Amino acid sequence: MNCLVNGAAGESLSLHDRGLHYGDGLFETIAVVNGEMPLWARHMDRLQRDARRLGMSPPEASLLRDEADRLCAGARRAVLKIILTRGAGRGYRFSPAIPPTRILYRYPWHDYPSRHAEHGVRARVCELRLGRNPRLAGIKHLNRLEQVLARSEWEDEHIAEGLLLDELGHVVEGTQSNLFVVRDGRLFTPALSYCGVAGVMRGLIMDEARRLDISCEEVTLRLGDVLEADEVFFCNSLIGIWPVRALGEVRYPPGKITPRLSRQVRRLLQGEAVLS
């Protein structure tokens, strides 16, 4: 059993679900380590917050937790994906009375090369620019055509991630990750007021930086700020931290802040510590 739809094992969804028709829903992608989900509470916080912003009624976290445990019990390493849609119904207008659809997937762990985390990755700047909409900014919703098109810009297996700017040229994130830069020992990450996904790992890193007394600010970044940074890294809740070795033609020598954060994050993701 690899999928649960509203609590029942299954492999299919109603053709009338609004998730299909309009991308009217949300998702979470959660690391499972030794049957545990170290960042579960953060994922649930984000899901609840995003659901409220879209006017959806999310299921109780305890219900999702029961189903996640049924699906992932005993998994040494796996990925749990949760999709929450606004349920079935036709037309853009929706009835708040319709119960949402919840779908849980258990996937095998994605074995990214360990050198990505240890020695860093090569990245490129995507040509596609993200549209800006503060109403959707930060939300991990199902409208992901921009990411699909951005990821189709390159085939080179040596390039691990693409950097996305918005229509005004502000730096936002990677196609599947958030971005941090280090300058003069201080950490900066794009404020996601107009677009982008406010990742769970991004939030964790901001909290960890605070604990480690590393200054961390959400700011407006331009491409030049990234190219001139001392250190640059991507992050998400599955990959942890990927230091950037090269962005296009620009190379970054190994830094000091990134490895500190990276070690801490790896410990958390590997279940050596559990942070709620």
Next chain:
Amino acid sequence: MNCLVNGAAGESLSLHDRGLHYGDGLFETIAVVNGEMPLWARHMDRLQRDARRLGMSPPEASLLRDEADRLCAGARRAVLKIILTRGAGRGYRFSPAIPPTRILYRYPWHDYPSRHAEHGVRARVCELRLGRNPRLAGIKHLNRLEQVLARSEWEDEHIAEGLLLDELGHVVEGTQSNLFVVRDGRLFTPALSYCGVAGVMRGLIMDEARRLDISCEEVTLRLGDVLEADEVFFCNSLIGIWPVRALGEVRYPPGKITPRLSRQVRRLLQGEAVLS
């Protein structure tokens, strides 16, 4: 039988379809009148054009036509919806080798009040502003959260449509329709270079205007241009033309251009003439 999935009667879709995960696909909503689809060729042209822009391989129009006929044979009045997704597959990156998923739905005709077309509608200006992305502009894709949120702004049954502006304040379209305005006997419609859906009915109206020797231009419109217009109307391939009687507090007396176009469009939609 009301739905066909890749040619087979069904009511469900694979949980792994990219239409659900990313809104990675397109749709068409087609009027069926006396078993005919007067605007079929235009819908197929748009579907092919949009699919190419997303890097998808659309099925042959003749295959879709066969399936549409199986589903809608003998329908006096119905709505045919076609969803075309990029098929199943995980991750933003897609393989061009995976066959797309095609889903056809037959819905009952939506009986909008006939007074909407005859006497016009009340409309409002939506607060939500559309994000701008030239890569997605014009495409009838499945990323429709903006429309869902915009349509949730009002409950008043007397308001039939909401006008959408983009982030820069440019007028784009209605939540489920395109927009035209008349000024000094000339027709204008927003150029959809940055957002919006290039509707089949919009294209038909532009062609009909040309036939009737009415000047028609695609331009950048601001809200003031709409408020000060002589005539304003919404259109789509199901409703035909809805003249706007009132937009917020602004009222528009009945005009001359709108009824001329409206009569012509109604003839086409009612199957009294067939335009390919």
